[in-house]
Amino acid sequence: MRAVLNKIRPKEKEEVASDLKDVFDNFSEDDTINKAKEKLEKFIAKWSDKYLKLSNCFNEVIVEYYFTYIKFSCNIRRMIYTTNSIENLNKKIRKATKNKQSFEKSSRLLDFLFVIIKDFELANTDEISSTCFLFLGGLRHNYRHGPLQEQQS
Secondary structure: OHHHHOOOOHHHHHHHHHHHHHHHOOOOOOOOHHHHHHHHHHHHHHHOOOOHHHHHHOOHHHHHHHOHHHHOOOOOHHHHHOOHHHHHHHHHHHHHHOOOOOOOOHHHHHHHHHHHHHHHHHHOOOOOOHHHHHHHOOOOOOHHHOOOOOOOO
């Protein structure tokens, strides 16, 4: 919520950040989008007297977007609440593919990406789940059994 904190005086940034963190702390099973919106309304009511433009940061469409993670199971909300692990994975993929000029077949590229992602998952098993593999088009392959077999056409 850098956009909000950029509008706040330095003296009050810490307090506003704490209040804002409470608004987005919706990781238990009984948290709903409506409860989150109520927290947001209380936050805006508290700070809108001092910061008139604060409510502009939270129109209805943006609020729905911000609270999308609440629609998912509370077990994975923290994973999709932040993009840190996704950014870290993208960095690993870019680093690994930086010196690769080309692949013989697209399936070789998928194999290579699978190995990178699987290694990342094994290194970060507490932080991410195997759901990150869905972007590979449902590629489900046991890492221990070697590369995928080429499809014969």
